[in-house]
């Protein structure tokens with residue numbers, strides 16, 4: 001019996017399929033996932049098999065388990081060197097380790113004990129826990145993982161222009177990719193992976209980078225098999241040091257007629273509601289506007305068709321300056337009775353810093369009413385650093401209106417009505 005207790009289902013990530021998007025690391029409630037420049041890995045002594053990371057993973061590479069004697073569990077130092085997953089141990093190898101083949105527990109059953117709950121009041125605010133992993137009930141069916149890094153498809157660049165008024169260092173490009181006759185069904189809120197050509201410092205092909213789709217389901221140009229992306233040219237890292245982002249610069253420099261390797265589609269929960277009178281509250285910064293553009297444009301097309309009665313659309317959109325805000329010009333042309341737009345700029349010379357959460361607090365009364373309305377759907381997308389402030393603003397707006405935030409948040413999550421996608 002002692003031997004059985006020493007057997008675990010070790011949780012592993014497939015390095016061949018993983019697109020290094022960080023979603024699992026951001027989701028794991030106990031910090032069991034970590035990464036380096038090469039791989040994402042799971043700490044066997046921390047993972048409790050709660051499965052919270054499984055459904056948000058866009059590729060399915062997270063869902064790998066190996067029956068292992070606990071003492072032989074692969075350490076993260078070894079996992080970080082892998083280019084592929086090791087095979088299952090054979091019955092003979094398990095027997096040699098003193099393991100009865102029938103003793104393997106279900107994922108998590110013989111993992112470590114979950115960490116004890118901290119003292120009440122000492123829990124740090126974890127915004128990621130509020131994000132839903134279910135789509136709204138009226139979302140359309142999303143196709144995912146039709147093309148993997150081993151079997152990418154080819155798209156042709158049909159357009160590429162700077163969609164900001166900013167210069168090279170802060171520019172964001174609107175890029176249109178055409179799939180010709182190749183199937184690539186997409187919904188608003190999904191993303192694709194772009195495989196940059198060339199190799200990394202270790203001589204391996206570059207990993208794909210993920211980009212949210214900025215066009216609606218029937219194409220950037222209605223009826224065409226194309227999509228658009230909103231790609232920021234990365235010229236400095238998150239600490240502000242100069243760097244040349246591999247994929248973002250590759251995409252921003254593409255010329256019309258160039259071909260690109262594409263994987264995906266990814267994402268099955270950050271999807272828009274399709275029922276009449278459903279409200280959509282969108283909170284984004286920078287390129288986090290891509291899925292919001294897709295949803296807004298789909299609603300605009302439906303409205304123009306005269307066959308769909310939409311609910312409220314509210315957009316809170318932030319950037320450092322107006323010049324860096326993607327699609328600033330086109331946004332001004334949307335009818336006021338169609339979408340309620342609030343822009344926040346954090347680095348306008350001579351102006352106080354404004355963030356999206358500040359604007360949300362200014363509209364607290366409207367947002368409080370929407371939080372209590374079962375037809376409301378909330379979407380947050382942008383850099384990781386914005387997520388906590390936005391969820392805290394929602395919490396404060398709810399409590400300020402005398403609402404039970406934890407109850408509302410649990411309902412929003414259960415019903416797939418609060419989605420967080422930050423990177």
Ligand SMILES: Cc1cc2nc3c(=O)[nH]c(=O)nc-3n(C[C@H](O)[C@H](O)[C@H](O)COP(=O)(O)OP(=O)(O)OC[C@H]3O[C@@H](n4cnc5c(N)ncnc54)[C@H](O)[C@@H]3O)c2cc1C
Pocket residue numbers: 021022023191209210211212213230231232233234236237238243244245246247248249287288290421422423
């Ligand atoms: C779900 C998801 C959706 C995404 N959608 C979009 C999108 O719509 N548009 C978009 O432009 N990007 C998006 N990204 C980010 C994108 O996948 C890449 O991470 C980004 O383009 C940088 O890749 P790179 O190859 O240019 O930089 P790399 O060569 O991978 O990195 C270079 C350096 O820059 C840092 N860095 C990475 N990303 C950024 C960033 N965004 N800002 C500042 N520094 C960074 C890295 O930490 C590294 O130090 C998304 C990511 C995820 C996970």
Ligand code: SF4
Pocket residue numbers: 011027028029030031032033042046047048049050051052053054
């Ligand atoms: S199964 Fe749970 S504990 Fe393990 S890595 Fe995934 S989210 Fe973390």
Ligand code: SF4
Pocket residue numbers: 013017018019020021022023024025040056057058059060061062
């Ligand atoms: S693809 Fe899946 S396993 Fe890889 S980093 Fe993203 S969420 Fe994690």
